[in-house]
Amino acid sequence: MERRLAAIVCADVAGYSRMMGADEAGTHATFKAHRTAIYPIILNHGGRLVKNTGDGFLLEFPSIVGAIEAAVAMQMVMAERNEHLPSDRIMQFRMGIHMGDVMADEDEVFGDDVNIAVRLESVAAPGGVAVSSKACHEAGKRLSVTFVDAGPHRFKNIEEPIHVWTWQPDGADAGAPAPKETSATNLPAQYRTAIVGVLPFANLSESADEYFADGLTEDLIHALSLQSFYRVLSRPSTFSFKGKNVSTRLIAREIDATYLIQGSVRRSPNKIRVTAELIAPENGEQLWTGRFDRDIGDLFAMQDELTTSLSAAIAAEIYRAEASAPPRSSSNDITAWDRFLKGLSYYYLQTQADVETSIGLFKEAIALDPTLSIARAYLATVLVQGMQLGWIKGTREVWDAAMSLAESSVRLDPRSSFAFQILAYVHAAEGNFEAAMDAGKRAVSLNPYDMGARGVLGVCHLVSGEHRNAIELFTMAAQSGSNDPRYQWAAVNAFAHYLLGQYDASLSWAREQLYMNPNHLQALAIRAAAFAQLGRTAEAVSAAEVLLSNYPTLTVDRHLRNFRWKSAADVAHYRDGLVKAGVPFSRLALVESSPKLAADS
Numbered sequence: 001m002e003r004r005l006a007a008i009v010c011a012d013v014a015g016y017s018r019m020m021g022a023d024e025a026g027t028h029a030t031f032k033a034h035r036t037a038i039y040p041i042i043l044n045h046g047g048r049l050v051k052n053t054g055d056g057f058l059l060e061f062p063s064i065v066g067a068i069e070a071a072v073a074m075q076m077v078m079a080e081r082n083e084h085l086p087s088d089r090i091m092q093f094r095m096g097i098h099m100g101d102v103m104a105d106e107d108e109v110f111g112d113d114v115n116i117a118v119r120l121e122s123v124a125a126p127g128g129v130a131v132s133s134k135a136c137h138e139a140g141k142r143l144s145v146t147f148v149d150a151g152p153h154r155f156k157n158i159e160e161p162i163h164v165w166t167w168q169p170d171g172a173d174a175g176a177p178a179p180k181e182t183s184a185t186n187l188p189a190q191y192r193t194a195i196v197g198v199l200p201f202a203n204l205s206e207s208a209d210e211y212f213a214d215g216l217t218e219d220l221i222h223a224l225s226l227q228s229f230y231r232v233l234s235r236p237s238t239f240s241f242k243g244k245n246v247s248t249r250l251i252a253r254e255i256d257a258t259y260l261i262q263g264s265v266r267r268s269p270n271k272i273r274v275t276a277e278l279i280a281p282e283n284g285e286q287l288w289t290g291r292f293d294r295d296i297g298d299l300f301a302m303q304d305e306l307t308t309s310l311s312a313a314i315a316a317e318i319y320r321a322e323a324s325a326p327p328r329s330s331s332n333d334i335t336a337w338d339r340f341l342k343g344l345s346y347y348y349l350q351t352q353a354d355v356e357t358s359i360g361l362f363k364e365a366i367a368l369d370p371t372l373s374i375a376r377a378y379l380a381t382v383l384v385q386g387m388q389l390g391w392i393k394g395t396r397e398v399w400d401a402a403m404s405l406a407e408s409s410v411r412l413d414p415r416s417s418f419a420f421q422i423l424a425y426v427h428a429a430e431g432n433f434e435a436a437m438d439a440g441k442r443a444v445s446l447n448p449y450d451m452g453a454r455g456v457l458g459v460c461h462l463v464s465g466e467h468r469n470a471i472e473l474f475t476m477a478a479q480s481g482s483n484d485p486r487y488q489w490a491a492v493n494a495f496a497h498y499l500l501g502q503y504d505a506s507l508s509w510a511r512e513q514l515y516m517n518p519n520h521l522q523a524l525a526i527r528a529a530a531f532a533q534l535g536r537t538a539e540a541v542s543a544a545e546v547l548l549s550n551y552p553t554l555t556v557d558r559h560l561r562n563f564r565w566k567s568a569a570d571v572a573h574y575r576d577g578l579v580k581a582g583v584p585f586s587r588l589a590l591v592e593s594s595p596k597l598a599a600d601s
Contacts, residue, residue: 001103001104001105002103002104002105003101003102003103003104004101004102004104005099005100005101005102006060006061006062006099006100006102006109006113007060007061007062007063007064007066007067007068007097007098007099007135008058008059008060008061008067008097008098008099008100008102008109008113008114008117009047009058009059009060009061009067009070009071009095009096009097009117010056010058010059010095010096010097010114010117010118010120010121011056011057011058011059011071011074011093011094011095011096011121012053012055012056012093012094012121013031013055013056013091013092013093013094014092014093014094014126014256015126015255015256016031016054016055016056016254017055017237017240017254017255017256018233018234018236018237018255018256019089019091020240021234021235021236021237021240022234022236026089027091030089030091031055031091034078034081034091035052035057037077037081038074038077038078041070041073041074041077042059042070042074044070045061045063045066045067045069045070045073046061046062046063046066047059047060047061047066047067047070048060048061050107050108050109051107051108055254056093056121058109058114058117058118060102060109064097064099064135064138064139065139065142065143067097067099067135068097068129068131068135068136068139068143069143069144071095071097071129072129072144072145072167074093074095075093075095075127075128075129075168075169076169078091078092078093078127079127079169082127092126092127093126093127094121094122094124094125094126094127094128094130095121095124095128095129095130096116096117096118096119096120096121096122096123096124096129096130096131097117097120097129097130097131097132097135098113098114098116098117098120098131098132098134098135099113099132099134099135099138100112100113100116100134101113102114112158115157115158116132116155116158116162117132119155119158119162120132120162120164122253123150123153123164123166124166125166125168127168127169128166128167128168128169129166129167129168130150130164130165130166131147131164131165131166131167132162132163132164132165133162133163133164133165136165145167146167147165147166147167148165148166148167149163149165150164150165150166151163151164152164194229194230194231194258194259194318194321194322195230195231195232195233195255195256195257195258195259196224196230196231196232196233196257196258196259196260196261196318197232197233197237197238197251197252197255197257197259197260197261198217198220198221198224198232198233198238198260198261199217199238199241199242199248199251199260199261199262200213200214200217200238200239200241200242201213201214201216201217201262201263201264201265201274201276202262202263202264202265203264203265204264204265204266205265205266205267206267209265209267212265212267212272212303213264213265214239215303216265216274216303216306216307217235217239218235219303219304219307220261220307220310220311220314221233221234221235221238223307223308223310223311223447223449224261224311224314224315226417226446226447226448226449226450227315227417227418227447227450229315229318229319229322229374229418230258230259230318230322233255233257237255238251238255248260248262248279248281248284249281249282249284251281252281252282253281257281258280259278259279259280259281259287259318259321260278260279260281261276261277261278261279261314262276262277262279263275263276263277267296270295270296271293271294271295271296272293272294272296272302272306273291273292273293274291274292274294274306274310275289275290275291275292276289276290276292276310276314277289277290278314278317278318278321280321287317287320287321288313288314288317290310290313292306292309292310294306307449308449308451311449311450312449312450312451315450316484319344319484320348322341322344323341323344323345323347323348324345324348335368335369336364336365336366336368336369336372336375337365337369337372339361339362339364339365339368339375340361340362340365340372340374340375340378342361343357343358343359343360343361343362343364343365343375343378344358344378346358346361347378347382347485348485350485350517352389352391355382355385355386355391356391358378358382359379359382359383359386362375362378362379362382363379366379371412372412373408373409373410373412373413373416373419374409374413374416374418374419376405376406376408376409376412376419377405377406377409377416377418377419377422379405380401380402380403380405380406380409380422380426381422381425381486383398383401383402383405384402384422384425384426384429385488387399387562388488388491388521388522388562389517389519389520389521389522390519390521390550390551390554394561394562399426399429399430402426403426403427403430405422406419406422406423406425406426407423409422409423410423410439415446416446417443417444417446417447417450417452417453418443418450418452418453418486420439420440420442420443420446420453421439421440421443421450421452421453421456423439424436424437424438424439424440424442424443424456424457424459424460425456425459427439427460428440428456428459428460428462428463429463429562429564430564431463431564431565431566433460433463433464433566436459436460436463436464437457437460437461437464440453440456440457440459440460441457443456443457444457451476451477452477452484452486452487454473454476454477455473455474455476455477455478455487455489455492456487457473458470458471458472458473458474458477458492458496459492461473462492462495462496462499462565463564463565463566464566465565465566465567465570467496467497467499467500468500470492470496471493471496471497471500474489474492474493474496475493477489478490478493488513488520488522490509490510490512490513490516490523491509491510491513491520491522491523491526493509494506494507494509494510494513494522494523494526494527494530495522495526495574497509498526498529498530498533498573498574498577499570499573499574501533503530503531503533503534504530504534506526506527506530507527507530507531507534510523510524510526510527510530511527514527519550521547521550521551521554524543524546524547524550524551525547525554525559525578525583526574526577527543528540528543528544528546528547528577528578528581528582528583529574529576529577529578529580529581530577531543531581532577532578532580532581533576533577533580540580540581540582541581541582543581544578544581544582544583545582547583548583548584554583554584555583555584555585555586556575556578556579556583556584556585556586557585557586558586559578559583560574560575
């Protein structure tokens with residue numbers, strides 16, 4: 001076996017599996033035509049084709065300068081050829097280049113330096129080139145193009161970090177090393193967010209039940225695809241792996257997936273058990289696992305319920321995973337998406353200081369990309385929640401800012417259920433009842449599987465005085481999980497039960513909210529009011545003292561300014577409970593009334 005110094009170029013086609021899923025024959029023919037067009041470039045720079053890899057190829061060059069110049073020339077040719085193709089048929093290579101000592105056996109080459117070139121290809125952006133620092137330094141000033149420092153990267157099975165330099169054609173963001181790492185404003189939407197693949201659920205029962213496992217997988221793909229936070233790969237992209245013993249890491253690499261969902265279905269005569277897990281395939285980490293047991297009954301209704309439960313749980317975990325993911329761009333190229341995700345990570349910590357930090361980061365994201373709808377929706381959410389939690393002073397300016405953000409979020413992304421949810425919520429808080437109901441219904445229609453949308457529609461019913469309808473929707477939303485900080489189902493459920501005179505239930509929901517957030521302003525207030533209405537005076541006074549110790553400037557008059565309910569009777573009912581509990585009615589009461597008079601007023 002011969003050893004020799006060589007420069008290795010590894011290339012593959014970004015999104016090849018998705019293109020094959022849409023049109024196998026056309027994709028293969030296009031790929032062959034491109035490969036034929038660039039083959040002379042390889043020869044002209046002294047290179048040779050080591051092997052084709054289905055969706056790419058491996059090349060060997062005697063000179064690192066020749067290897068890099070050939071790669072750049074090939075990418076320029078590809079850019080020109082792509083100009084003449086429709087957007088759904090554009091084919092872009094990613095190329096990784098490294099140099100070192102390789103082992104040669106007949107026409108093949110092996111060794112760690114070959115593996116590094118393969119890893120570098122995964123870092124390159126579509127249409128771009130990623131080169132190791134060693135190779136870039138060796139080529140030096142003899143290159144006709146400029147490479148940008150993308151920083152050190154760690155690769156699986158490579159012990160030491162590899163410093164990476166990148167290049168892309170003019171007009172692209174050369175500083176970004178990968179599609180999900182480049183500036184959101186310079187790339188199509190599909191490169192802005194995580195990519196999720198749902199693998200066919202395994203049928204662990206008789207073969208006759210295969211249809212149910214496949215149907216559940218298809219429904220889950222559809223349900224998850226209605227979210228605007230991430231992209232979900234279509235059925236052909238993942239069903240091509242059905243029945244094949246392929247590692248999740250290789251599948252993810254093949255279909256460019258950031259996260260994979262896999263699961264199984266087991267059926268007994270009367271029940272169905274579904275297990276599912278969300279994994280980060282690059283390191284094999286299991287991010288979430290769940291098991292759902294259902295009585296068969298109406299098969300289609302049961303399947304729809306399973307789909308709703310699965311999508312609600314998985315979507316929330318993807319949000320959390322993305323919020324805690326390390327930055328995907330270099331420190332020299334902070335993108336709007338990076339700022340948004342960083343803001344999201346602080347938002348999920350749910351402390352006053354962290355929420356204040358998230359506000360600044362969301363504002364930075366909007367400044368970097370004014371079209372980033374989701375950053376506007378989250379900033380509006382944080383402003384409203386901050387006022388409700390007592391962390392932000394509820395001024396007219398803050399409410400106007402929340403409304404403006406919500407309205408612009410909808411304009412920028414009219415297919416986002418979450419954008420319409422926050423618009424509905426702000427309208428409800430402002431007392432715009434018809435506008436709130438319209439936006440809430442729109443949110444549900446855009447994503448019927450999103451229990452958050454149904455819960456927000458419940459808020460619209462609450463402020464309109466339709467409390468039983470509100471409770472039904474709140475309970476439905478709460479059953480899908482209460483670990484998403486965007487929603488406060490326990491608090492609004494406490495209000496709905498209180499307004500129906502169901503004070504014990506109101507206390508139960510208030511306790512649930514305070515368990516998650518002990519300083520929740522509205523939960524503390526409704527608890528005091530419910531105790532007072534039950535005649536549990538000592539507990540009501542104690543609850544009012546806890547409320548005022550957390551919010552010493554609170555008065556009934558000031559508190560109720562943020563409650564623009566349609567029914568004056570509902571406002572009076574709530575006011576009555578607060579006053580009975582001993583919460584001062586106004587600032588004047590704080591000065592002139594004794595504690596006993598305030599409690600009795």
